[in-house]
Structure formats: C-alpha cells, structure tokens
Amino acid sequence: MNEMELKYGCNPNQKPARIFMKQGEDLPVTVLNGKPGYINFLDALNAWQLVKELKEMSGLPAAASFKHVSPAGAAVGLPLTPLLRQMYFVEETLTLSPLACAYARARGADRMSSYGDWAALSDVCDAATAKLLQHEVSDGVIAPGYIQEALDILKTKRKGGYNVVQINPAYTPAPIEQKDVYGITFEQGRNEFAINQSLLQNRPTQNKNFTEEEQRDLLLSLIILKYTQSNSVCYVKDGQAIGIGAGQQSRIHCTRLAGNKADNWHLRQHPQVLALDFVDGIGRADRDNTIDLYISDDMDDVLAEGNWQRLFKTKPAPLTPAQRKEFLQTVSGVCLGSDAFFPFGDNIERAHRSGVTAIVQPGGSIRDDNVIETCDKYGIAMAFCGMRLFHH
Numbered sequence: 001m002n003e004m005e006l007k008y009g010c011n012p013n014q015k016p017a018r019i020f021m022k023q024g025e026d027l028p029v030t031v032l033n034g035k036p037g038y039i040n041f042l043d044a045l046n047a048w049q050l051v052k053e054l055k056e057m058s059g060l061p062a063a064a065s066f067k068h069v070s071p072a073g074a075a076v077g078l079p080l081t082p083l084l085r086q087m088y089f090v091e092e093t094l095t096l097s098p099l100a101c102a103y104a105r106a107r108g109a110d111r112m113s114s115y116g117d118w119a120a121l122s123d124v125c126d127a128a129t130a131k132l133l134q135h136e137v138s139d140g141v142i143a144p145g146y147i148q149e150a151l152d153i154l155k156t157k158r159k160g161g162y163n164v165v166q167i168n169p170a171y172t173p174a175p176i177e178q179k180d181v182y183g184i185t186f187e188q189g190r191n192e193f194a195i196n197q198s199l200l201q202n203r204p205t206q207n208k209n210f211t212e213e214e215q216r217d218l219l220l221s222l223i224i225l226k227y228t229q230s231n232s233v234c235y236v237k238d239g240q241a242i243g244i245g246a247g248q249q250s251r252i253h254c255t256r257l258a259g260n261k262a263d264n265w266h267l268r269q270h271p272q273v274l275a276l277d278f279v280d281g282i283g284r285a286d287r288d289n290t291i292d293l294y295i296s297d298d299m300d301d302v303l304a305e306g307n308w309q310r311l312f313k314t315k316p317a318p319l320t321p322a323q324r325k326e327f328l329q330t331v332s333g334v335c336l337g338s339d340a341f342f343p344f345g346d347n348i349e350r351a352h353r354s355g356v357t358a359i360v361q362p363g364g365s366i367r368d369d370n371v372i373e374t375c376d377k378y379g380i381a382m383a384f385c386g387m388r389l390f391h392h
Contacts, residue, residue, distance in 0.1 A: 001026060001027055002020060002021045002024050002025060002026055002027060003018055003019065003020030003021070003027070004018060004019050004020070004027060004031070005017070005018050006018055006019065006036075006037055006038050006041075007035065007037050008037070008038065009038045010038055010039060014038075017037075017038050019041055028167055028168040028171035029041075029044070029045075029142070029165050029166065029167050029168075030165070030166045030167075031163070031164070031165055032146065032151060032164040032165065032166055033151070033154065033155050033160075033161075033162060033163065033164040034140060034158075034161050034162050034163035034164060035161070035163070036140055036163040036165060039068070039069070040118060040139060040140055040163060041165075042069050043066040043067070043068075043069060043117075043118035043139075044066075044118055044120065044140065044142040044165055044167075045142075046066065046069055046227050047064045047066040047071065047118060047119075047120030047142065047227070048120050048142050048167055049227055050062075050064050050071060050074060050120065050223060050224065050226070050227040051063060051064050051074070051120045051121060051122040052122060052169075053195065053223045053226070054074065054076055054122065054220065054223055055076075055122040055123070057195065057196070057216075057219050057220070057223060058076045058216060058220070058239075060076040060077045060078065060098060060102070060239075061076070061077040061097075061098045061099040061102050061121070061122050061123045062074070062075065062076050062077065062102050062121075062122040063075060063077075063099065063102035063103035063105070063106040063119065063120065063121050063122070063129075064106050064119070064120040065103075065106045065107045065109070065114040065117040065118075065119060066117060066118045066119075066120065067113055067114065067116070067117050067118070069229060070227075070228045070229045070232075070244070070246040070247065071106075071224055071227065071228055071241065071244060071246075072106075072109060072110045072113035072114040072117060072244065073105070073106040073107060073108065073109025073110055073113075073114060073240065073241050073244070074106050074109070074220075074223075074224050074240070074241050075101075075102050075103075075105030075106045075109070075239055075240030075241065076102055076105075076216075076220065076239045076240070077097075077098030077099055077100075077101045077102035077105075078098075078101060078102075078105070078238065078239040078240075079096075079098075079101055080096060080101050080104060080105070083269060083274075084104075084105070084108070086274055087108065087268050087269055087274065088104050088105075088107070088108035089284070089287075090104055090132070094128065094131060094132075095128060096128050097126050097128045097129065099121060099122070099123050099125070099126060099128070099129050100126070100128035100129040100131075100132055102121075102122075103119060103121065103129050103132055103133070104132055105239070105240040106119075106240065106241075107119075107132070107136060108240075109240060109241045109242055109243070109244070109261075109265065110243070110244070110261050110264075110265070111288040112288055112289065112292050113261075114136075115137050115285055115288070116137050116138065116139055117136075117138050117139065118138070118139050118140050118141070118142070119133060119138055119140070119141040119142070120141070120142050120143070121141065121142070121143035121144075122143075122144075123143070123144065124143060124144060124145035124146065124147060125141065125143045125145070125146040125147065125150045125151075125154075126147055126150055127147065127149040127150050127153065129150065130146075130149070130150035130151075130153040130154050131153060133153075133154060133157070134153050134154070134156070134157060135284065136284070137284070137285060138157070138162075139163060140162065140163025140164065140165060141154065141162075141163070141164055141165070142165040142166075142167055143165075143166065143167070144166065144167055144168075144169040145166060146164065146166065151164065173190060174190075175189060175190055175192070176188070176189060176190070177189075177190050191226065191389075191391070193226075193387055193389070195219055195222045195223050195226065196219070197215065197219070199219070199222065199360065199383065199385035199386070199387070200215055200218060200219070200360060200383040200385070201383070202363070202383055202384045202385075202386065203381060203382065203383050203384075204363070204368070204372050204382065204384060205372055205375045205376055205380065205381055205382045206376045206379075207375075207376070207379050207380065207381040208381060209381055210358055210381055210383070213238070213239075213333075214333075214335055214357070214358040214381075216239065217236040217237065217238070217239065217335035217358070218236070218335050218337060218358060218359075218360040218383065219360075220236050220239065220240075220241075220335075221234040221235075221236045221241070221335055221336065221337025221360065222337050222360060222385065222389060224236075224241055224244065224337070225337055225338070225339040225389045225391075226339075226389045226391060227391060228244060228246045228339070228391060229246045229247040229391060229392065230246075230247070230339050230340070230389075230390040230391055230392060231245075231247070231248050231249065231250070231251055231253075231254045231339065231340065232244065232245060232246045232247070232248075232254055232338075232339045232391070233245045233251070233254040233255050233257075233258045233336065233337070233338050233339070233347075234258060234336070234337045234338075235258050235259065235261070235262040235334055235335070235336050235351075235354060235356070236334070236335045236336075236337070237262075237333060237334050237335065242261070242262045242265040242266075242334070243257075243258040243259060243260070243261030243262030243263075243264075243265060243354070244258055244261065245257035245258030245259075245261070251338070251340070251342060251343060251344075251347060252344070252346055252347055252350065254338070255336075255338075255342075255347045255350045255351060256350055259350050259351065259353065259354040262334060262354045262355075263328055263331075263354055264292065264295060264296075266327070266328060266331050266355075267295040267319070267324060267327065267328070268291060268295065270295070270319060270323075270324075270327050272316065272317065272319050272323075273291060273294065273295060273319070275316075276290075276291070276294070276312065276316055277312055277313045277314050277316070278290070278311060278312060278313070279310070279311060279312060279313055282311065286311070290302050290311050294316070294319060295319055295324065297321070299318055299319065303315065303316070303318060328353070328354070328355070331354065331355030332355045332357055333355065333357055334351075334354055334355040334356045334357065335356065335357070335358045335359070335360075336351050336356045336358070336359045336360075337359070337360050337361065338359075338360075338361040338362075339362075339388065339389040339390060339391070340361070340362055340388050340389075340390065341361055341362050341363055341364045341365040341368070341371075341388075342361055342365060342371045343365050343367055344367060344370065344371070345367070345370045345371050345373065345374030347371070348371060348374040348375055348378070348380065349374060351380075352378045352380065356380060357379075357380055357381065358380065358381050358382070359375065359380060359381070359382040359383070360382070360383045360384075360385050361382070361383075361384065361385065362384065362385055362386055362387055362388050362389075363384030363385075363386060364384075364386075368384075
C-alpha cells in the first residue's frame, strides 16, 4: 500500500488528507489498530527518528513522548530507582524491561505536557511497556514491532480505538525532502548530521571535564533538539530529558521555560510532594494537575477550603517559596543543550539556577566570550559542537 487516507488534516476543515509515497513504493508504516490522523503521523514519524538515533548513540532501548511535533520527554532505558518509581506512579509489582523504563522516564519528564501523547519506542513493544501505556492517556504508539501480548493489551485502550503503528526499521528515506507551504514547494537535504562524541571536543571553558554520564546526557540533549521545534533548549539528567523548551522566538525564553520544567521535575521529588495523600479513585490527570499546582505559586487553587477536600484525604501543608528554593539549591549534575548559540550570558545564569554543570551548544555568537566567562564564574564545563540544529 503506497497511500493512506486520513480523516482530515491538522484541523477538521482541512480535507482531503492522506499520506503517500511519491514514487509509488509501499509506505514503511502499517496501522495495526485504530485510525491515526495527520498530526498523529507527524508526531509518530518525528518521534521514531528520535528514538532510533537515541538507541544508536547509547546502545540502550529508547522512548519518546511527543505532543504537537515536539517531544515532551525522551529517555534511554536505564533502570528506575525506587524514588523514580514512586514519582512516576509505577506499580511496585510491575516488572520493568529496559524499554518500559525508557517510556516511564519519557512520560515522567513532563506529565502535564505528555497528556494525550504519541509514544515512540526504539524496540519491539513488550508486555511491560504495553502495561505502562495501558493506563496513560495517550493517542497512539509507533514501534518496529509488537509481541502478541502487548498488541492485545494496547487494543483494549480507548474502547478498542487506540492507534498502534508499526514501522519498518530498515526503511531509509530519500536524501532530499520536500514540503509545500502556500502552494510553493520547499526542498532541502535531509538533516543526516551525525551526533557523536566528536561534537564534545571543543571545550573553551576553564573546566574541560565531562563525566561519562554527562557526555551521554549532552549527546542525548542534542538528539532531542534535532527533532524539537526551534528555538529549543533541553535539560537532561541521568539519561532522560527533564525539561524541554520548544518553539520560542527568544533563546532566553527557551532556557527559562525548559528550566522551569526541570525545576518542577526536581520538586516532584520533594518529600512533601511524595507524601501527598490523595483521595481514593482520583484520576491520573487530576493527580498530575494537582501536583503541578501544589509546587507552583498557584497552590491555593488546590489548597483553598472547599478545593482540597476534593483532592486530598487530609489537607497538606503548603510547599512555600522558601522551601522550594532551598530544595532546588541542592540540585546538581544537570546537562543542557541548545539548538543554536547562546547570545548572552543570561542563559547561563538561568541554567545555573537549575543545577546545570555541563553544556553543549554550537557557539559562534559575537558574545561567546561573555557566555564562556559566565560558565567559568560557576565552574560549568561547556563544549562548542559547531553545528546548529534548527527543526521546523
């Protein structure tokens, strides 16, 4: 089959809609369940490229959680600590495969943004990963294959309409790609730029030391940025994204947005957050939204009289700004990647407040000296990778 009709395009008024192969060859994707739409396939195909590259870089299974053609989270399959299991609400009785760990981490990066995500898996979907997906609000998943038990589990989602797509892992797209905008065809070479250790060799800062884990996480950030709508900045820790700022017109706004998300990821590990005593039967989305508000300046939305009773068995003490600041001051070992150069040192100042100790960015700003000086001020090691990674 070389074409597939879609219900509609980005919006219901955009008809007709389809995906097809211009040269008449077969599509590299097969729909095993459901009926994916236009945006679903944009998410699926971008997310698949991301997890494929993550696995090639790390040698570990990888997963991504995509929303509106940018990742909300992405990760490699490192084991979950007991703390992460609790933070990500993974049942203690569930035995996790490396692939399941990757998806739990990807989904756990920014659970608010991942609501209704498209999942991508680098490896054949196993039962453990399907069981994680089973309980999340998700639009669909793409993987190179599915064991029968996993497929049976996924087919029960959304009253049997959950979108399950299989992609041929051997598929290689043409080196030239095209798209139409306002009736005009754009053409360019595909971004086949290889992201590897060679991009971390130019280290202009006084601190030139990256640990092996930092090198992995810096490369992970660049691969994520390669498939994130620009401008974009990505904070990474322990093999997973913890904050992604996408599609911002200003670099500092990317850094702030992603930094705030990274801070929220850390605050979700605060003992008071982990001890929240939710009412029985609260939905996953309501729980996630409640946590997001509880750790923010809008905590009164969930702690006010008449509100907290709907959410908690007992009223929790507020997590004050002073407590949040004190907790975040203990954070360290975070890596940061940027898809283009930092034009000012204010980006580094903001990154430092979120515990960043290692940075990779293209370099090439007329103010590189100011950026390097700000890194040196905090002992941050930084590499100039020399390549911009814009994605639109």
